[in-house]
Amino acid sequence: MDSQIEEIKNKLNVLDVVGGYVKLTKTGINYRGVCPFHSEKKPSFFVSPHRQMFKCFGCGAGGDIFEFVKKIEGVEFGDALRILAVRAGVELKKENPKLKTERQRLYEICDLACSFFEKQLQAGNVGKEAKEYLKKRGISEDSIKKWRLGYSPDTWQGLSDFLVGRGYKREEVIKAGLAVASERGKDPYDRFRGRIIFPIFDSNSQVVGFGARVFKDINNKEVAKYINTPQTLLYDKSNILYGMNFAKVPARKNNQCVLVEGYTDAIMAHQAGFENTVAASGTALTDRHLNILKRYTENLVLAFDMDLAGDTATKRGINLAESQGFNIKVINSYAEKDPADIILEDAKIWEGALLKARSIMDYYFDSAFSLFNKALPEGKKNIGKIILPAVKRIQNKIEQSYWVQKLAEKLGVREEAIMAEMASLRQNAFKSGDVGHPAGCPTSGAEGAISPSDAVGRKNLLEQKIISLVMKNPENLNLIEEPDYCLFCDQAKNFLQNLKNPQNEVSVKNTLSREFRDELALRAEVEFSAEGGPASGWEEQEIQLCLAQLKEIFLRGELVKMTEEIKTEQDQQKKEELIKEFSKKAKLLHQKI
Helix, strand or coil: CHHHHHHHHHHCCHHHHHHCCCCCEEECCEEEECCCCCCCCCCCEEEECCCCEEEECCCCCEECHHHHHHHHHCCCHHHHHHHHHHHHCCCCCCCCHHHCCHHHHHHHHHHHHHHHHHHHHHCCHHHHHHHHHHHHCCCCHHHHHHCCCEEECCCCCHHHHHHHHCCCCHHHHHHCCCEECCCCCCCCEECCCCEEEEEEECCCCCEEEEEEECCCCECCECCCCEEECCCCCCCCHHHCCECHHHHHHHHHHHCCEEEECCHHHHHHHHHCCCCCEEECCCCCCCHHHHHHHHCCCCEEEEECCCCCCCCCHHHHHHHHHHHCCCEEEECCCCCCCCHHHHHHHCHHHHHHHHHCCEEHHHHHHHHHHHHCCCCCHHHHHHHHHHHHHHHHCCCCHHHHHHHHHHHHHHHCCCHHHHHHHHHHCCCCCCCCCCCCCCCCCCCCCCCCCCCHHHHHHHHHHHHHHHHHHHHHCHHHHHHCCHHHHHHCCHHHHHHHHHHHCCCCCCCCHHHCCHHHHHHHHHHHHHHHHHCCCHHHCHHHHHHHHHHHHHHHHHHHHHHHHHHHHHHHCCCHHHHHHHHHHHHHHHHHHHHHC
8 A cells, every 4th residue: 555655646746736726826946825724814835846745834734645635625544545546547456345434435335326327317218308308408418428417217226226236235325315214124215216316526526425306297296306415424515516626727727716506507607618617506605615615716706596685595605705805796697597598598698797797796786776765764774784784894995985985875875874884783793703712711811812723733833933943043942941841742852852962872853753854844945035144133032932832832731731630629628729820820821921
Protein backbone atom coordinates (compact mmCIF):
# COMPACT_ATOMS: atom_id res chain seq x y z
CA MET A 1 0.00 0.00 0.00
CA ASP A 2 2.87 2.40 0.80
CA SER A 3 4.20 1.99 -2.74
CA GLN A 4 0.77 2.91 -4.14
CA ILE A 5 0.64 5.99 -1.93
CA GLU A 6 4.01 7.10 -3.27
CA GLU A 7 2.90 6.34 -6.83
CA ILE A 8 -0.16 8.57 -6.38
CA LYS A 9 1.97 11.35 -4.87
CA ASN A 10 4.39 11.12 -7.78
CA LYS A 11 1.59 11.38 -10.35
CA LEU A 12 -0.37 14.20 -8.70
CA ASN A 13 0.85 17.72 -8.00
CA VAL A 14 -0.42 19.35 -4.83
CA LEU A 15 -1.04 22.52 -6.84
CA ASP A 16 -3.45 20.71 -9.17
CA VAL A 17 -5.26 18.90 -6.34
CA VAL A 18 -5.71 21.95 -4.13
CA GLY A 19 -6.31 24.18 -7.16
CA GLY A 20 -9.37 22.05 -7.93
CA TYR A 21 -11.00 23.46 -4.80
CA VAL A 22 -9.31 26.79 -4.05
CA LYS A 23 -8.54 29.77 -6.29
CA LEU A 24 -4.77 30.24 -5.96
CA THR A 25 -2.50 33.16 -6.90
CA LYS A 26 1.26 32.87 -7.39
CA THR A 27 3.31 34.70 -4.78
CA GLY A 28 7.06 34.14 -5.08
CA ILE A 29 7.75 30.42 -5.37
CA ASN A 30 4.49 29.54 -3.58
CA TYR A 31 0.77 30.04 -4.17
CA ARG A 32 -1.74 31.81 -1.95
CA GLY A 33 -5.51 31.71 -1.54
CA VAL A 34 -8.42 32.11 0.89
CA CYS A 35 -8.52 29.16 3.28
CA PRO A 36 -11.45 26.77 2.60
CA PHE A 37 -11.40 25.54 6.21
CA HIS A 38 -12.20 28.74 8.09
CA SER A 39 -13.69 32.15 7.39
CA GLU A 40 -11.13 34.84 6.55
CA LYS A 41 -10.83 38.00 4.47
CA LYS A 42 -7.06 38.23 4.14
CA PRO A 43 -5.67 35.05 2.48
CA SER A 44 -3.45 33.06 4.84
CA PHE A 45 -3.58 29.74 2.98
CA PHE A 46 -0.43 28.72 1.09
CA VAL A 47 0.54 25.88 -1.24
CA SER A 48 4.17 24.90 -1.78
CA PRO A 49 4.77 22.93 -5.01
CA HIS A 50 8.42 22.49 -4.00
CA ARG A 51 7.48 20.70 -0.76
CA GLN A 52 4.19 19.25 -2.10
CA MET A 53 2.25 20.57 0.88
CA PHE A 54 -0.40 23.09 1.91
CA LYS A 55 -0.54 25.19 5.06
CA CYS A 56 -2.92 27.76 6.49
CA PHE A 57 -1.25 30.17 8.89
CA GLY A 58 -4.66 31.29 10.08
CA CYS A 59 -6.30 28.08 11.33
CA GLY A 60 -3.27 25.74 11.32
CA ALA A 61 -4.54 23.21 8.76
CA GLY A 62 -1.73 21.67 6.74
CA GLY A 63 -0.29 18.52 5.20
CA ASP A 64 -0.02 16.65 1.92
CA ILE A 65 -2.62 15.91 -0.78
CA PHE A 66 -4.15 13.08 1.27
CA GLU A 67 -4.60 15.31 4.30
CA PHE A 68 -6.16 18.01 2.12
CA VAL A 69 -8.71 15.66 0.52
CA LYS A 70 -9.55 14.13 3.91
CA LYS A 71 -10.28 17.56 5.35
CA ILE A 72 -12.04 19.17 2.39
CA GLU A 73 -14.25 16.14 1.68
CA GLY A 74 -14.73 15.14 5.31
CA VAL A 75 -13.60 11.55 4.70
CA GLU A 76 -11.22 8.99 6.18
CA PHE A 77 -7.81 8.16 4.73
CA GLY A 78 -9.10 5.12 2.80
CA ASP A 79 -11.68 7.24 1.00
CA ALA A 80 -9.11 9.97 0.25
CA LEU A 81 -6.79 7.30 -1.13
CA ARG A 82 -9.50 6.02 -3.46
CA ILE A 83 -10.45 9.53 -4.62
CA LEU A 84 -6.85 10.42 -5.46
CA ALA A 85 -6.13 7.01 -6.99
CA VAL A 86 -8.93 7.55 -9.51
CA ARG A 87 -7.58 10.99 -10.32
CA ALA A 88 -4.03 9.67 -10.71
CA GLY A 89 -5.12 6.67 -12.78
CA VAL A 90 -3.69 4.25 -10.22
CA GLU A 91 -5.49 0.93 -9.78
CA LEU A 92 -5.49 0.02 -6.09
CA LYS A 93 -4.70 -3.54 -5.12
CA LYS A 94 -7.61 -5.77 -4.18
CA GLU A 95 -8.50 -5.36 -0.54
CA ASN A 96 -9.86 -7.84 1.93
CA PRO A 97 -13.61 -7.06 1.95
CA LYS A 98 -13.61 -7.25 5.75
CA LEU A 99 -11.06 -4.42 5.91
CA LYS A 100 -13.11 -2.01 3.81
CA THR A 101 -14.66 0.90 5.66
CA GLU A 102 -18.41 1.28 5.82
CA ARG A 103 -18.15 4.38 3.61
CA GLN A 104 -16.22 2.46 0.96
CA ARG A 105 -18.85 -0.25 0.79
CA LEU A 106 -21.64 2.33 0.51
CA TYR A 107 -19.78 4.08 -2.34
CA GLU A 108 -19.54 0.73 -4.12
CA ILE A 109 -23.24 0.00 -3.58
CA CYS A 110 -24.26 3.42 -4.94
CA ASP A 111 -22.04 3.08 -8.00
CA LEU A 112 -23.27 -0.46 -8.70
CA ALA A 113 -26.89 0.68 -8.29
CA CYS A 114 -26.20 3.51 -10.75
CA SER A 115 -24.94 1.01 -13.33
CA PHE A 116 -28.04 -1.12 -12.71
CA PHE A 117 -30.35 1.85 -13.35
CA GLU A 118 -28.38 2.85 -16.46
CA LYS A 119 -28.82 -0.60 -17.94
CA GLN A 120 -32.55 -0.62 -17.19
CA LEU A 121 -32.97 2.62 -19.18
CA GLN A 122 -31.50 0.94 -22.25
CA ALA A 123 -33.39 -2.36 -21.91
CA GLY A 124 -37.06 -3.24 -21.76
CA ASN A 125 -40.12 -1.46 -23.05
CA VAL A 126 -40.72 0.77 -20.01
CA GLY A 127 -37.05 1.76 -19.87
CA LYS A 128 -37.24 2.83 -23.50
CA GLU A 129 -40.38 4.86 -22.72
CA ALA A 130 -38.48 6.63 -19.94
CA LYS A 131 -35.64 7.37 -22.35
CA GLU A 132 -38.07 8.79 -24.91
CA TYR A 133 -39.51 11.05 -22.20
CA LEU A 134 -36.00 12.39 -21.47
CA LYS A 135 -35.40 13.05 -25.15
CA LYS A 136 -38.70 14.91 -25.44
CA ARG A 137 -37.49 17.15 -22.61
CA GLY A 138 -34.51 17.91 -24.84
CA ILE A 139 -31.88 15.78 -23.10
CA SER A 140 -29.47 14.31 -25.63
CA GLU A 141 -27.93 10.84 -25.72
CA ASP A 142 -24.56 12.33 -24.74
CA SER A 143 -26.09 14.04 -21.71
CA ILE A 144 -27.84 10.83 -20.66
CA LYS A 145 -24.44 9.11 -20.61
CA LYS A 146 -22.57 12.04 -19.01
CA TRP A 147 -25.03 12.36 -16.13
CA ARG A 148 -25.52 8.55 -15.94
CA LEU A 149 -29.33 8.80 -16.07
CA GLY A 150 -31.26 5.60 -15.53
CA TYR A 151 -34.56 3.91 -14.81
CA SER A 152 -35.72 1.93 -11.77
CA PRO A 153 -38.02 -0.96 -12.72
CA ASP A 154 -41.45 -1.10 -11.09
CA THR A 155 -40.59 -4.09 -8.91
CA TRP A 156 -40.41 -4.35 -5.14
CA GLN A 157 -36.97 -5.92 -4.73
CA GLY A 158 -35.30 -5.94 -8.14
CA LEU A 159 -32.39 -3.68 -7.16
CA SER A 160 -32.04 -5.15 -3.65
CA ASP A 161 -31.83 -8.69 -4.99
CA PHE A 162 -29.26 -7.60 -7.57
CA LEU A 163 -27.04 -5.97 -4.91
CA VAL A 164 -27.38 -8.91 -2.51
CA GLY A 165 -26.36 -11.18 -5.39
CA ARG A 166 -23.17 -9.09 -5.68
CA GLY A 167 -22.22 -9.78 -2.06
CA TYR A 168 -23.79 -6.88 -0.16
CA LYS A 169 -26.13 -7.19 2.79
CA ARG A 170 -29.70 -5.92 2.73
CA GLU A 171 -28.89 -3.81 5.79
CA GLU A 172 -26.17 -2.08 3.76
CA VAL A 173 -28.63 -1.41 0.92
CA ILE A 174 -30.88 0.30 3.49
CA LYS A 175 -27.94 2.34 4.83
CA ALA A 176 -27.20 3.51 1.27
CA GLY A 177 -30.78 4.85 1.10
CA LEU A 178 -31.75 2.47 -1.73
CA ALA A 179 -34.14 0.25 0.25
CA VAL A 180 -36.73 0.76 2.97
CA ALA A 181 -36.95 -1.50 6.01
CA SER A 182 -40.19 -3.47 6.04
CA GLU A 183 -42.31 -4.25 9.07
CA ARG A 184 -43.07 -7.67 10.58
CA GLY A 185 -39.76 -9.24 9.62
CA LYS A 186 -40.25 -9.05 5.85
CA ASP A 187 -37.35 -8.27 3.51
CA PRO A 188 -36.69 -4.58 2.76
CA TYR A 189 -38.18 -3.23 -0.45
CA ASP A 190 -36.66 -0.89 -3.06
CA ARG A 191 -37.13 2.82 -2.41
CA PHE A 192 -37.18 3.76 -6.13
CA ARG A 193 -39.69 1.93 -8.33
CA GLY A 194 -40.94 2.85 -11.79
CA ARG A 195 -39.05 6.14 -11.92
CA ILE A 196 -36.42 7.95 -13.96
CA ILE A 197 -33.22 8.08 -11.92
CA PHE A 198 -30.89 11.07 -11.56
CA PRO A 199 -27.66 10.02 -9.81
CA ILE A 200 -26.32 12.65 -7.43
CA PHE A 201 -22.53 13.06 -7.40
CA ASP A 202 -20.15 14.58 -4.90
CA SER A 203 -17.49 17.01 -6.12
CA ASN A 204 -15.27 14.07 -7.15
CA SER A 205 -17.99 12.55 -9.36
CA GLN A 206 -18.67 9.71 -6.92
CA VAL A 207 -22.32 8.64 -6.72
CA VAL A 208 -23.63 9.40 -3.22
CA GLY A 209 -27.40 9.42 -3.72
CA PHE A 210 -30.27 9.53 -6.21
CA GLY A 211 -33.21 11.66 -7.23
CA ALA A 212 -36.13 9.85 -8.84
CA ARG A 213 -38.94 11.27 -10.99
CA VAL A 214 -42.16 9.69 -12.18
CA PHE A 215 -42.89 10.14 -15.87
CA LYS A 216 -46.31 8.48 -15.83
CA ASP A 217 -48.85 7.33 -13.25
CA ILE A 218 -47.95 4.19 -11.31
CA ASN A 219 -50.95 1.89 -10.79
CA ASN A 220 -53.17 4.92 -11.36
CA LYS A 221 -52.40 6.25 -7.88
CA GLU A 222 -51.32 9.74 -6.98
CA VAL A 223 -47.63 9.69 -6.17
CA ALA A 224 -44.98 12.25 -5.33
CA LYS A 225 -43.40 13.73 -8.46
CA TYR A 226 -39.89 13.48 -6.99
CA ILE A 227 -38.41 11.40 -4.23
CA ASN A 228 -34.79 11.47 -3.11
CA THR A 229 -32.27 9.48 -1.16
CA PRO A 230 -32.72 10.24 2.56
CA GLN A 231 -29.87 11.40 4.79
CA THR A 232 -27.12 8.75 4.74
CA LEU A 233 -23.47 8.45 5.65
CA LEU A 234 -22.66 9.62 2.09
CA TYR A 235 -25.57 11.90 1.19
CA ASP A 236 -26.57 15.12 2.93
CA LYS A 237 -28.67 17.46 0.79
CA SER A 238 -27.42 20.49 2.74
CA ASN A 239 -23.88 19.64 1.66
CA ILE A 240 -24.46 18.64 -2.00
CA LEU A 241 -25.07 20.80 -5.06
CA TYR A 242 -26.21 18.82 -8.09
CA GLY A 243 -23.74 19.19 -10.96
CA MET A 244 -20.95 20.74 -8.87
CA ASN A 245 -18.59 17.99 -10.06
CA PHE A 246 -18.99 19.26 -13.64
CA ALA A 247 -19.44 22.96 -12.81
CA LYS A 248 -16.50 23.67 -10.49
CA VAL A 249 -13.91 24.39 -13.18
CA PRO A 250 -16.27 26.49 -15.40
CA ALA A 251 -17.46 28.39 -12.29
CA ARG A 252 -13.90 29.34 -11.42
CA LYS A 253 -13.11 30.19 -15.05
CA ASN A 254 -16.19 32.43 -15.42
CA ASN A 255 -15.94 33.66 -11.80
CA GLN A 256 -19.67 33.07 -11.53
CA CYS A 257 -22.02 30.21 -10.65
CA VAL A 258 -25.65 29.94 -11.73
CA LEU A 259 -28.06 28.22 -9.33
CA VAL A 260 -31.18 26.57 -10.75
CA GLU A 261 -33.82 24.50 -9.01
CA GLY A 262 -34.06 21.11 -10.68
CA TYR A 263 -31.96 18.29 -12.10
CA THR A 264 -33.27 18.79 -15.64
CA ASP A 265 -32.58 22.53 -15.46
CA ALA A 266 -28.92 21.86 -14.62
CA ILE A 267 -28.52 19.17 -17.29
CA MET A 268 -30.05 21.30 -20.04
CA ALA A 269 -27.92 24.32 -19.04
CA HIS A 270 -24.74 22.25 -19.30
CA GLN A 271 -25.89 20.75 -22.58
CA ALA A 272 -26.39 24.27 -23.99
CA GLY A 273 -22.88 25.31 -22.93
CA PHE A 274 -23.69 27.05 -19.62
CA GLU A 275 -21.51 24.68 -17.63
CA ASN A 276 -21.12 26.92 -14.58
CA THR A 277 -24.61 25.83 -13.46
CA VAL A 278 -25.61 23.78 -10.40
CA ALA A 279 -28.97 22.83 -8.90
CA ALA A 280 -30.03 23.34 -5.31
CA SER A 281 -32.29 20.29 -5.69
CA GLY A 282 -35.29 21.63 -3.84
CA THR A 283 -33.48 22.92 -0.75
CA ALA A 284 -32.46 26.43 0.28
CA LEU A 285 -28.85 27.54 0.35
CA THR A 286 -27.09 26.38 3.50
CA ASP A 287 -23.87 27.48 5.13
CA ARG A 288 -22.20 24.31 3.79
CA HIS A 289 -23.45 24.97 0.24
CA LEU A 290 -21.95 28.44 0.43
CA ASN A 291 -18.63 27.11 1.72
CA ILE A 292 -18.46 24.85 -1.34
CA LEU A 293 -19.37 27.65 -3.74
CA LYS A 294 -16.86 30.05 -2.21
CA ARG A 295 -14.03 27.73 -3.25
CA TYR A 296 -14.76 28.69 -6.85
CA THR A 297 -16.48 32.09 -6.93
CA GLU A 298 -18.24 34.76 -4.88
CA ASN A 299 -20.63 35.71 -7.70
CA LEU A 300 -23.98 33.90 -7.71
CA VAL A 301 -26.87 34.14 -10.16
CA LEU A 302 -30.15 32.75 -8.81
CA ALA A 303 -32.68 31.26 -11.18
CA PHE A 304 -35.41 29.78 -9.03
CA ASP A 305 -38.66 30.82 -7.38
CA MET A 306 -38.06 33.20 -4.47
CA ASP A 307 -40.81 34.30 -2.11
CA LEU A 308 -39.24 37.26 -0.32
CA ALA A 309 -42.39 38.41 1.44
CA GLY A 310 -42.28 35.91 4.31
CA ASP A 311 -39.61 34.27 6.47
CA THR A 312 -38.91 31.61 3.86
CA ALA A 313 -35.98 29.22 3.71
CA THR A 314 -34.95 30.73 0.37
CA LYS A 315 -34.89 34.22 1.84
CA ARG A 316 -32.81 33.02 4.78
CA GLY A 317 -30.38 31.37 2.36
CA ILE A 318 -30.02 34.63 0.41
CA ASN A 319 -29.45 36.57 3.64
CA LEU A 320 -26.78 34.07 4.67
CA ALA A 321 -25.04 34.37 1.28
CA GLU A 322 -25.06 38.17 1.51
CA SER A 323 -23.63 38.07 5.03
CA GLN A 324 -20.77 35.91 3.73
CA GLY A 325 -19.87 38.46 1.08
CA PHE A 326 -21.42 36.88 -2.02
CA ASN A 327 -22.50 39.14 -4.88
CA ILE A 328 -25.99 38.00 -5.85
CA LYS A 329 -27.99 38.58 -9.01
CA VAL A 330 -31.44 37.28 -9.95
CA ILE A 331 -32.74 36.13 -13.33
CA ASN A 332 -36.08 37.44 -14.58
CA SER A 333 -38.82 34.82 -14.74
CA TYR A 334 -40.32 34.04 -18.14
CA ALA A 335 -44.02 33.29 -17.76
CA GLU A 336 -43.35 30.71 -15.04
CA LYS A 337 -41.19 28.64 -17.39
CA ASP A 338 -38.35 26.53 -15.98
CA PRO A 339 -34.82 27.16 -17.27
CA ALA A 340 -34.91 23.75 -18.99
CA ASP A 341 -38.02 24.74 -20.99
CA ILE A 342 -36.54 28.12 -21.91
CA ILE A 343 -33.31 26.48 -23.12
CA LEU A 344 -35.28 23.87 -25.10
CA GLU A 345 -37.22 26.67 -26.79
CA ASP A 346 -34.15 28.81 -27.53
CA ALA A 347 -30.81 28.78 -25.71
CA LYS A 348 -30.24 32.42 -26.76
CA ILE A 349 -33.21 33.50 -24.63
CA TRP A 350 -31.51 31.93 -21.62
CA GLU A 351 -28.21 33.55 -22.52
CA GLY A 352 -29.98 36.92 -22.63
CA ALA A 353 -31.60 36.26 -19.26
CA LEU A 354 -28.19 35.61 -17.72
CA LEU A 355 -26.77 38.81 -19.19
CA LYS A 356 -29.74 40.84 -17.91
CA ALA A 357 -29.72 39.37 -14.40
CA ARG A 358 -30.61 42.04 -11.84
CA SER A 359 -28.90 42.83 -8.56
CA ILE A 360 -30.52 41.33 -5.50
CA MET A 361 -31.47 44.80 -4.25
CA ASP A 362 -33.32 45.59 -7.49
CA TYR A 363 -35.13 42.29 -7.07
CA TYR A 364 -36.10 43.15 -3.47
CA PHE A 365 -37.48 46.50 -4.63
CA ASP A 366 -39.43 45.05 -7.57
CA SER A 367 -40.87 42.23 -5.45
CA ALA A 368 -41.86 44.39 -2.51
CA PHE A 369 -43.52 47.11 -4.61
CA SER A 370 -45.41 44.51 -6.66
CA LEU A 371 -46.78 42.86 -3.51
CA PHE A 372 -48.04 45.90 -1.63
CA ASN A 373 -49.73 49.24 -2.38
CA LYS A 374 -47.23 52.00 -1.63
CA ALA A 375 -50.06 54.55 -1.44
CA LEU A 376 -51.36 53.01 1.79
CA PRO A 377 -49.61 53.37 5.19
CA GLU A 378 -49.83 49.62 5.74
CA GLY A 379 -48.33 49.02 2.28
CA LYS A 380 -45.41 51.36 3.02
CA LYS A 381 -44.83 49.50 6.29
CA ASN A 382 -44.80 46.06 4.63
CA ILE A 383 -42.52 47.24 1.82
CA GLY A 384 -40.08 48.51 4.45
CA LYS A 385 -40.18 45.14 6.24
CA ILE A 386 -38.94 43.40 3.09
CA ILE A 387 -36.38 45.94 1.90
CA LEU A 388 -34.87 47.52 5.02
CA PRO A 389 -33.18 44.36 6.44
CA ALA A 390 -31.45 43.90 3.08
CA VAL A 391 -30.33 47.54 3.02
CA LYS A 392 -28.98 47.27 6.56
CA ARG A 393 -26.79 44.30 5.58
CA ILE A 394 -24.94 46.42 2.99
CA GLN A 395 -21.46 47.10 4.36
CA ASN A 396 -20.53 50.02 2.10
CA LYS A 397 -22.12 53.17 3.52
CA ILE A 398 -22.20 54.98 0.18
CA GLU A 399 -24.08 52.11 -1.46
CA GLN A 400 -26.34 51.83 1.56
CA SER A 401 -27.12 55.56 1.37
CA TYR A 402 -28.10 55.18 -2.30
CA TRP A 403 -30.72 52.53 -1.51
CA VAL A 404 -32.04 54.49 1.47
CA GLN A 405 -32.52 57.51 -0.79
CA LYS A 406 -34.20 55.39 -3.48
CA LEU A 407 -36.60 53.79 -0.98
CA ALA A 408 -37.50 57.18 0.50
CA GLU A 409 -38.26 58.59 -2.97
CA LYS A 410 -40.41 55.62 -4.02
CA LEU A 411 -42.37 55.59 -0.75
CA GLY A 412 -42.67 59.38 -0.63
CA VAL A 413 -41.22 59.65 2.90
CA ARG A 414 -38.22 61.43 4.42
CA GLU A 415 -34.83 59.73 4.46
CA GLU A 416 -34.60 60.40 8.21
CA ALA A 417 -37.66 58.18 8.74
CA ILE A 418 -36.06 55.38 6.72
CA MET A 419 -32.78 55.67 8.69
CA ALA A 420 -34.61 55.68 12.03
CA GLU A 421 -36.63 52.58 11.14
CA MET A 422 -33.52 50.80 9.87
CA ALA A 423 -31.63 51.62 13.07
CA SER A 424 -34.37 49.95 15.10
CA LEU A 425 -33.91 46.63 13.31
CA ARG A 426 -32.04 43.97 15.25
CA GLN A 427 -28.60 43.01 14.00
CA ASN A 428 -28.41 40.43 11.25
CA ALA A 429 -28.96 37.01 12.82
CA PHE A 430 -26.52 35.43 10.41
CA LYS A 431 -23.54 37.37 11.67
CA SER A 432 -21.24 35.64 14.13
CA GLY A 433 -20.62 36.71 17.69
CA ASP A 434 -24.08 35.98 19.14
CA VAL A 435 -22.84 33.06 21.22
CA GLY A 436 -22.10 34.12 24.77
CA HIS A 437 -20.32 32.51 27.73
CA PRO A 438 -21.66 31.88 31.25
CA ALA A 439 -20.85 34.59 33.75
CA GLY A 440 -17.79 33.77 35.81
CA CYS A 441 -16.46 31.29 33.27
CA PRO A 442 -12.67 31.63 32.87
CA THR A 443 -13.12 32.19 29.14
CA SER A 444 -15.81 34.85 29.43
CA GLY A 445 -15.08 38.50 28.79
CA ALA A 446 -11.83 37.81 26.94
CA GLU A 447 -11.57 38.85 23.36
CA GLY A 448 -9.50 35.77 22.63
CA ALA A 449 -11.98 33.27 24.12
CA ILE A 450 -11.63 30.09 22.09
CA SER A 451 -12.79 26.49 22.16
CA PRO A 452 -10.42 23.67 23.18
CA SER A 453 -9.99 22.53 19.57
CA ASP A 454 -9.27 26.10 18.43
CA ALA A 455 -6.81 26.48 21.31
CA VAL A 456 -4.79 23.51 20.07
CA GLY A 457 -4.54 24.97 16.57
CA ARG A 458 -3.65 28.42 17.90
CA LYS A 459 -1.00 26.91 20.21
CA ASN A 460 0.59 25.07 17.30
CA LEU A 461 0.78 28.26 15.25
CA LEU A 462 2.39 30.18 18.10
CA GLU A 463 4.97 27.42 18.65
CA GLN A 464 5.81 27.37 14.95
CA LYS A 465 6.23 31.14 14.91
CA ILE A 466 8.65 31.08 17.86
CA ILE A 467 10.72 28.17 16.50
CA SER A 468 10.88 29.82 13.07
CA LEU A 469 12.28 32.98 14.66
CA VAL A 470 14.79 30.96 16.67
CA MET A 471 15.92 29.09 13.54
CA LYS A 472 16.20 32.39 11.69
CA ASN A 473 18.32 33.92 14.46
CA PRO A 474 19.65 31.54 17.22
CA GLU A 475 20.20 34.51 19.55
CA ASN A 476 16.43 34.71 19.92
CA LEU A 477 16.66 31.55 22.03
CA ASN A 478 17.86 33.75 24.93
CA LEU A 479 14.40 35.32 25.06
CA ILE A 480 12.88 31.98 26.17
CA GLU A 481 13.40 31.22 29.86
CA GLU A 482 13.49 27.75 31.43
CA PRO A 483 10.00 28.01 33.03
CA ASP A 484 8.57 28.81 29.60
CA TYR A 485 9.33 25.30 28.28
CA CYS A 486 6.20 23.88 29.94
CA LEU A 487 4.16 25.96 27.46
CA PHE A 488 5.37 23.97 24.44
CA CYS A 489 4.45 20.56 23.05
CA ASP A 490 7.02 17.77 23.58
CA GLN A 491 8.46 18.06 20.06
CA ALA A 492 8.97 21.83 20.28
CA LYS A 493 10.25 21.61 23.88
CA ASN A 494 12.84 18.93 22.97
CA PHE A 495 14.01 21.02 20.03
CA LEU A 496 14.51 24.15 22.15
CA GLN A 497 16.23 22.27 24.96
CA ASN A 498 18.58 20.49 22.57
CA LEU A 499 19.36 23.77 20.87
CA LYS A 500 20.14 25.34 24.25
CA ASN A 501 22.41 22.43 25.20
CA PRO A 502 24.72 21.83 22.20
CA GLN A 503 26.59 19.09 24.09
CA ASN A 504 23.52 16.91 23.73
CA GLU A 505 24.38 14.14 21.27
CA VAL A 506 20.87 14.08 19.83
CA SER A 507 20.72 15.89 16.52
CA VAL A 508 18.81 19.14 16.91
CA LYS A 509 17.39 18.78 13.41
CA ASN A 510 16.10 15.27 14.07
CA THR A 511 13.98 16.40 17.02
CA LEU A 512 11.58 17.96 14.51
CA SER A 513 9.54 15.85 12.10
CA ARG A 514 9.96 16.44 8.40
CA GLU A 515 6.42 17.82 8.16
CA PHE A 516 7.09 20.26 10.98
CA ARG A 517 10.34 21.44 9.39
CA ASP A 518 8.58 21.93 6.04
CA GLU A 519 5.89 24.05 7.68
CA LEU A 520 8.53 26.18 9.40
CA ALA A 521 10.42 26.65 6.13
CA LEU A 522 7.23 27.66 4.32
CA ARG A 523 6.37 30.11 7.08
CA ALA A 524 9.82 31.67 6.71
CA GLU A 525 9.32 32.07 2.95
CA VAL A 526 5.90 33.70 3.15
CA GLU A 527 6.32 35.81 6.29
CA PHE A 528 9.87 36.79 7.12
CA SER A 529 10.68 38.22 3.72
CA ALA A 530 8.05 40.89 4.35
CA GLU A 531 9.11 41.71 7.91
CA GLY A 532 11.61 44.31 9.08
CA GLY A 533 15.31 43.54 9.46
CA PRO A 534 16.96 42.31 12.68
CA ALA A 535 17.75 45.87 13.75
CA SER A 536 14.08 46.83 13.86
CA GLY A 537 13.43 44.77 16.99
CA TRP A 538 10.33 43.10 15.57
CA GLU A 539 11.66 39.58 16.30
CA GLU A 540 11.95 40.17 20.05
CA GLN A 541 8.51 41.77 20.19
CA GLU A 542 7.02 38.91 18.20
CA ILE A 543 8.49 36.22 20.45
CA GLN A 544 7.37 38.02 23.61
CA LEU A 545 3.87 38.41 22.20
CA CYS A 546 3.72 34.71 21.21
CA LEU A 547 4.98 33.64 24.66
CA ALA A 548 2.34 35.81 26.34
CA GLN A 549 -0.39 34.17 24.26
CA LEU A 550 1.00 30.68 24.99
CA LYS A 551 0.89 31.49 28.71
CA GLU A 552 -2.72 32.59 28.33
CA ILE A 553 -3.66 29.30 26.63
CA PHE A 554 -1.71 27.36 29.28
CA LEU A 555 -3.51 29.16 32.12
CA ARG A 556 -6.91 28.62 30.54
CA GLY A 557 -6.15 24.91 30.24
CA GLU A 558 -5.07 24.78 33.88
CA LEU A 559 -8.29 26.49 34.97
CA VAL A 560 -10.40 24.02 32.99
CA LYS A 561 -8.59 21.09 34.67
CA MET A 562 -9.00 22.65 38.11
CA THR A 563 -12.72 23.22 37.49
CA GLU A 564 -13.17 19.48 36.90
CA GLU A 565 -11.06 18.68 40.00
CA ILE A 566 -13.18 20.99 42.15
CA LYS A 567 -16.37 19.33 40.91
CA THR A 568 -15.16 15.82 41.73
CA GLU A 569 -13.18 16.48 44.94
CA GLN A 570 -14.97 15.01 47.97
CA ASP A 571 -12.58 16.27 50.67
CA GLN A 572 -13.83 19.72 51.71
CA GLN A 573 -10.40 20.98 52.83
CA LYS A 574 -8.76 19.98 49.53
CA LYS A 575 -11.66 21.52 47.65
CA GLU A 576 -11.15 24.86 49.42
CA GLU A 577 -7.43 24.75 48.63
CA LEU A 578 -8.23 24.10 44.97
CA ILE A 579 -10.69 27.02 44.93
CA LYS A 580 -8.01 29.35 46.37
CA GLU A 581 -5.48 28.17 43.78
CA PHE A 582 -8.11 28.62 41.06
CA SER A 583 -8.72 32.20 42.19
CA LYS A 584 -4.99 32.99 42.08
CA LYS A 585 -4.62 31.66 38.54
CA ALA A 586 -7.85 33.33 37.44
CA LYS A 587 -6.51 36.70 38.69
CA LEU A 588 -3.22 36.06 36.90
CA LEU A 589 -5.10 35.29 33.69
CA HIS A 590 -7.19 38.44 34.09
CA GLN A 591 -4.03 40.53 34.48
CA LYS A 592 -2.60 39.07 31.26
CA ILE A 593 -5.68 39.72 29.13
